[in-house]
Amino acid sequence: MGERFDVIVVGGGITGLGIARDLSMRGLNLLLLERNDVASGATGRSHGLLHSGARYVVKDPESAVECARENLILRGIAGHVIEETGGLFIRTRSDPVDYVDKFEVSCRRTGVKCERLTKGEIIELEPNLRKDNLETGYFVNDAAVDPFKLTLLNMFDAINNGASILTYHEVVDFIVKKNQVIGVKVLDKIRRASKVFHADIIVNASGAWSGLLGKRLGLEIPTKPNKGSLIVFSRRIFNMVINRLRPPSDGDIFVPSYSTTILGTTSIEVSNPDDFIATDEELLTLYREGSELYRDIMDTRPIRFFAGPRPLIGGWRREAKRTFTIIDHEREDDLIGLITIGGGKLTTYRLMAEKLSDIVAEKLGVSKNCRTHKEPLPGYYDVITLSKFLKKRDVPKSLLLRSIRRWGDLSVSHKLYQGSIICFCEQVTSEEIAYSISKAGAKTIGDVMGRTRASMGPCHGQNCVFKIAGILLDTYSDYENIVEEDLISHLRRRWRNTVTIAFENLAAQNLLLVSIFNMLGNLDHVARFLDKENKESTSDGSEEN
Amino acid sequence: MKKINSDVIVIGSGAAGLLTSIYLAKRGKKVIILTKGYGATAMSSGCFDILGFVKNKVLESFRDGFNELPDSHPYLIVSNGDISKLSNLMNQAINKIDDISSFLIGNIETNRNVITFTGTVKTTALIQKCMEGAIIEHGKQYLLLGFKGIYDYNPRLQARLLKTSAKIFGYNDIRIDAIRINLEITIPSIHYLNSILKQEKYKRLLIMKLEKIVNDYSPDAILIPAIFDDISRIKSLQEHAPIYETPSPPPYRAGIRLVNFLWRLARKHNVSVMHIDDLKGDIKGKEVIKLVAIKNDKEIEISSQKYILATGDLIGGGLKIVLNRDLLKKELVDTVFNLRVAKLDKNIFNSDLFGQHELNKIGFKINELMQPINERGAPILSNLHVVGSVIGGYDYNSEKSGLGVTLATSYKLHEELAKVI
Numbered sequence: 001m002g003e004r005f006d007v008i009v010v011g012g013g014i015t016g017l018g019i020a021r022d023l024s025m026r027g028l029n030l031l032l033l034e035r036n037d038v039a040s041g042a043t044g045r046s047h048g049l050l051h052s053g054a055r056y057v058v059k060d061p062e063s064a065v066e067c068a069r070e071n072l073i074l075r076g077i078a079g080h081v082i083e084e085t086g087g088l089f090i091r092t093r094s095d096p097v098d099y100v101d102k103f104e105v106s107c108r109r110t111g112v113k114c115e116r117l118t119k120g121e122i123i124e125l126e127p128n129l130r131k132d133n134l135e136t137g138y139f140v141n142d143a144a145v146d147p148f149k150l151t152l153l154n155m156f157d158a159i160n161n162g163a164s165i166l167t168y169h170e171v172v173d174f175i176v177k178k179n180q181v182i183g184v185k186v187l188d189k190i191r192r193a194s195k196v197f198h199a200d201i202i203v204n205a206s207g208a209w210s211g212l213l214g215k216r217l218g219l220e221i222p223t224k225p226n227k228g229s230l231i232v233f234s235r236r237i238f239n240m241v242i243n244r245l246r247p248p249s250d251g252d253i254f255v256p257s258y259s260t261t262i263l264g265t266t267s268i269e270v271s272n273p274d275d276f277i278a279t280d281e282e283l284l285t286l287y288r289e290g291s292e293l294y295r296d297i298m299d300t301r302p303i304r305f306f307a308g309p310r311p312l313i314g315g316w317r318r319e320a321k322r323t324f325t326i327i328d329h330e331r332e333d334d335l336i337g338l339i340t341i342g343g344g345k346l347t348t349y350r351l352m353a354e355k356l357s358d359i360v361a362e363k364l365g366v367s368k369n370c371r372t373h374k375e376p377l378p379g380y381y382d383v384i385t386l387s388k389f390l391k392k393r394d395v396p397k398s399l400l401l402r403s404i405r406r407w408g409d410l411s412v413s414h415k416l417y418q419g420s421i422i423c424f425c426e427q428v429t430s431e432e433i434a435y436s437i438s439k440a441g442a443k444t445i446g447d448v449m450g451r452t453r454a455s456m457g458p459c460h461g462q463n464c465v466f467k468i469a470g471i472l473l474d475t476y477s478d479y480e481n482i483v484e485e486d487l488i489s490h491l492r493r494r495w496r497n498t499v500t501i502a503f504e505n506l507a508a509q510n511l512l513l514v515s516i517f518n519m520l521g522n523l524d525h526v527a528r529f530l531d532k533e534n535k536e537s538t539s540d541g542s543e544e545n
Numbered sequence: 546m547k548k549i550n551s552d553v554i555v556i557g558s559g560a561a562g563l564l565t566s567i568y569l570a571k572r573g574k575k576v577i578i579l580t581k582g583y584g585a586t587a588m589s590s591g592c593f594d595i596l597g598f599v600k601n602k603v604l605e606s607f608r609d610g611f612n613e614l615p616d617s618h619p620y621l622i623v624s625n626g627d628i629s630k631l632s633n634l635m636n637q638a639i640n641k642i643d644d645i646s647s648f649l650i651g652n653i654e655t656n657r658n659v660i661t662f663t664g665t666v667k668t669t670a671l672i673q674k675c676m677e678g679a680i681i682e683h684g685k686q687y688l689l690l691g692f693k694g695i696y697d698y699n700p701r702l703q704a705r706l707l708k709t710s711a712k713i714f715g716y717n718d719i720r721i722d723a724i725r726i727n728l729e730i731t732i733p734s735i736h737y738l739n740s741i742l743k744q745e746k747y748k749r750l751l752i753m754k755l756e757k758i759v760n761d762y763s764p765d766a767i768l769i770p771a772i773f774d775d776i777s778r779i780k781s782l783q784e785h786a787p788i789y790e791t792p793s794p795p796p797y798r799a800g801i802r803l804v805n806f807l808w809r810l811a812r813k814h815n816v817s818v819m820h821i822d823d824l825k826g827d828i829k830g831k832e833v834i835k836l837v838a839i840k841n842d843k844e845i846e847i848s849s850q851k852y853i854l855a856t857g858d859l860i861g862g863g864l865k866i867v868l869n870r871d872l873l874k875k876e877l878v879d880t881v882f883n884l885r886v887a888k889l890d891k892n893i894f895n896s897d898l899f900g901q902h903e904l905n906k907i908g909f910k911i912n913e914l915m916q917p918i919n920e921r922g923a924p925i926l927s928n929l930h931v932v933g934s935v936i937g938g939y940d941y942n943s944e945k946s947g948l949g950v951t952l953a954t955s956y957k958l959h960e961e962l963a964k965v966i
Contacts, residue, residue: 298868420696420733430696463796466663470699483705488899495898502894503866503875507904508859510894512588514902515860516794518942520590521665526706527899528601529713 002196005031005164007360008184010171010213011206012038013311014147014346017154017165018353018372019205024161025375026361026368031197032163033186035170037447039151041273042207043346044450045308047230047255047262049241050074050082051347052141054089054114055248056322057106058099063322064110066348071141073350074150077376080408081149085256087142087241088122089114091135092292095246100136103245107138114138126238130295142241144257147346148450149406152440153377160378168443169195174202174217180336181217190443190478201360204340207311208273214340219333221340222313228265229278229307231286231501233300234458237261242293250282251289258405258453259426260303263290267310276307283500301505303458304497313342324352326359379408386412402427406453414439422471423464425457433468437475444482445469445490460494462513485534488527491517551577551817551849552966554836556824556881557863559584561933561951562855563807568641568959570814574966577817579824579838579847583804585861585934586948590667590792591771591799592676593952595635595653596620597668597945603714604668606654607949608632617938619950622913623957631953638956639671643813648776648806650674653949658714660687662698662770662793664706666714668945669792673799675779678766678789681711686720688764690788693727697735698770700725722762726754736796738772755786771799821845826852826882831927833882850966853958854881854917854931858908863935866893877907879935884917884925886937901943908937915958932958 007023009016012034020032034040053067075082091100107114115138122137123129155165168189175183175196183198204221206213211223236256244252255262266282283305291297313325324344329335339359344352354370361368386404390397395417403411411417411432419430436442436451445461445468448454454468455461461468469487472479479486495513502510518524553569555562558580566576597603599610607620611628614621624631635653639645651657651671658666660679672680689707691700700723711719728750732741742748758767767786770793773779782788793799811818823839835848856863856879864886866875875889886909893904909917909931916924917931933951934941941947 420694422696466702467696467699470702471696473699473702473705480705483702484709492898496896499892499894499896503868507866507893508862511859511902511904512585514894514898514905514942515947516588518899520667520792520794521661521663522667522710522945523663523665524899524943525601525713526665526709529709 002183002198003031005029005197005199006364007031007201007203008033008197008199009203009205010184011041011204011209012036012151012165012167013041013043013205013207014039014151014154014349015207015311015341015344015352016203016205017151017158018349019203019341019356020158020163020165021154021161022353022357022370022372023360024158024163025371026357026366028361028364028366030158030163031199032158032165033169033171033184033197034165034167035189037167037444037450038155038165038441039148039450040446041209042309042311043147043151045230045306046147046346047253047264048145048147048257048346049253049255050143050145051345052087053110053112054087054103054107054138054140054142055243057110057112058102059247060322061106061110063348064106064112066323066351068110068112068141070348070351071143073373074145074347075143077373077380078145078150078153080379080381080404081146081153083144083256085142085144085240087140087243088117088126089138089140089243089245090122090129090293091137091245092130092133093135094133094292095135095244099246103138112140114140126240126242128237128294128296129242130293133292137245142243144241144255145346146257146406150346150349150377152451153379155441156378165441167441167447171213176217179334181338190482200337201363202338203356203360204338207342208309210311210313210340210342212273217335217338219329219335221327221342223273223342224312225270225273226310226312227268227270227276227307228310229282229286229305230262230264231283231290231305232257232303233261233263234303235259235261235300237294237300244289244293251286254290254293270309273309276309278305278307278497278500280500282307301458302501303456303460303506304494305501306497311342311344324348324355326356328359379410381409381412399427399429403429403432407432422467423452423454423457425455425459426453428452428454430471433471434475437472442472443476443479444486445472446493448472455494458509460498460509460513461491462516465490484526484530488523488530491523492527546844546846548846548848549577549819551575551847553577553851553853553962554579554847554849555853555855556836557584557855557857557861557933558808558818559586559855559857559861559933560803560807560948561857561935561955562853563804563811564638564642564952564955565853565855565932565959566816567807567810567814568956569962570811570816571641572959572963574963577819577847577849578811579819579821579836581821581824581862583801585857587800587804588795588860589800589803589947590661590669590794591673591801591803592659592667592669592792593649593653593671593948594668594941594945595656595670595949597656598943601943603658605656607656607670608654615938617910619911619936619939619954620946622911622938623953625913634956635949635953638952641956643810648674650677660707660768660791662703662791662797664689664703664710666707666710667792670949672792673776673790673802675773675776675790676771676792678787679768679791681714681716681719683716684718685765686762687722688758688762688767689721689723690758690767690769691723691725692735692738693725694731695735722764724758726758728754735770735772739774739798742778752782752785755782755788759786771797771802774798774802776802824881828882828926831924833926833928836881850928851962852929854879854929854935855933855955856881856935858934859904861934864908879909882926882929901940905940905942906937908935910938911936914961915954930958930962
């Protein structure tokens, strides 16, 4: 008999953790299970756009209204992980003229704010835009949000409210009694142990993986795994979110993110959500479309190119509604105790969590209402207190400001700006890395990267992965079990995101990386040795990811 | 416009450019090196790899793998496929480097397996003198030394990887200890130890701690990463304890030390050096007419009998990848003359970081005079020669043969040029 909870949430993306926060704030005893790290699926691979809603006004007004409302709420509770960039919708010469009027009318109808700008005003705001190709444009309330940090802050708050979050715990099976799901069988992937947990209600918040999870119970959940690919450039090309003024399609958006700019996205149906590889053809599409807005795109250094899944339910590619769906399997399939949530997007995660939590609360007879829109997330600061602190302290301002940008007030209260610099590209200190391990649940180099941005810069971790692995080894006792596998697989994963875009500077950087790790370190032999060992050990049935 | 003339112009100041210049200068030739700064040698481990592996098989000497090398390999071209010729060539190349024994130990014939700063084991031939104790040997006891509060380098992580590497290379009987000592100082990075330990107070503290370690553990070797700017610094510590450095990548200092050693020799033999901002080659027909260098926004014309391209590959900056309009079609060209070296297939890199990468092998095809040649085997330019990693036909990463090929091609080229200039 395993441990009992009121609710078990399967899936540690932004949706799952939004639910964990909401329900734990309502006093429920909750467990969240995630097979990798939090935000390691669709959430962490998104471009981090906080939608104003304008993108959907014409095609999907319902989503547009949801976005516009949630956009304002998130600025209120998570302003410290949002960069208020503002956004532009730009009509280039190749975009349809008739969309302009539709856009303006739909904005007015849905209440999404937009403001028409002259050509001169636009160029003044974003001088890097192609003047020769620019026709007209609108200002909207888009912003950039750190999807990883948003997920993490929801996790912090859920834990503060008593929730248990277990990462690297994969649900391998459900426990069913008559027509009721009463628990899950779980594999602890780091300690390589099996566990069982029971709960009254199990929430399937595994997004693009919902269908696969449903199959274990013989359920047909209509997920349509769909991948989108993104290029990250090594600098800020634009300071605002730049959209194309046309129906949503490939390569139509630039999103600034920290010191980088992200160009996205494509949309391709895939059969397996784990099978997302960014292809050469997608790269060409993105470059071709991107060059309509930014002429020097070929001379700008890319850092990585990767694909992520969209958690679409019931729809088909871009025709799919971007609102969300909740499936109560008691009603649909006569299976008590299981609810699936899917669809939606980063901007509306809180609303999704609220609606789902309302259903769960009702089923469990809990009368408390949602408070997630009222209470700010951990690390929230007001600018006045912070600016006083900034004046007072004698610390390297660049480190402090960067770490505040990443952690909000948590940076000040935990002194994350102190210690020695581990990642030079992103200016991450040893204190911040130790904090991300001991307090924020990082268990691998990749986890540390997501939390701190260490090793995300142009050198691809050449200088810092060994330092991070060393800190993990000193701080987290179970790391002993996985240290070599983690090092090798982290380097491999990061590498894969660079192979397709390896031209000019990045090709030289890549060759240096190969030389340092293979030639200098003979790490290739260690990798081959581990591959061989793994093959031998996986032949007796344990699962490999 | 300013004009300069010389017997030989060497472009590039990595190991290839410096060695070729030194050899030629020692024969009384007037040599000018044109350089934009440090070459990629500064980013190396500072050891001379000759040939460590063939088809992932570890070799005890380059001789064991020679017969399995492809025909395109520079080793076969410089020696005409004759192993004793290659051996002679490389032995002479090493012996002609003055005072080499003060800096390097080992010989080109015997490979050694050396513990690196990550705890992996590197197969190489000649290593810097201060790394002698890092050679892995049966039954020995190694103590990996770290410093409290310094995160660049973690001896526990190194020990962990060393245990695995020892298994791979068949040294299961070594003993490994990992400890950290406290130097009672806060520094942001291990590299500051280089200057901190110039202060008598800290040096004495370190020596005291080292002596205690020797007392407590009696290790055969105490290993630290390559942090000192000069190998004599570690020599002075060795009077107190068997402390050695390990081959380490940048920003550690082993590669920079090698470059500095070669720079000193080049100066000693009156090689002229010109630091430039940019350089373009001027070609007419099948000949290099002149070079035009740009320095402080002024153009300088440079001409000579022979031009030597020692600019390295992508890392050194001698080659670059250019894109056609269609992004997927790439070309590799050299950065001085804009000569097309190769058309690149889509997959220049393996999708596995630890696999073999096509790009490693790509570079100029050469003849026995070290001239770049075209598909038909004819020299592209009559008075242009190439040395070092700008040459293709070998995979220095999987073979571990980088500085070996540089050594062989540099020496071979100087022999050929000495006949004609």
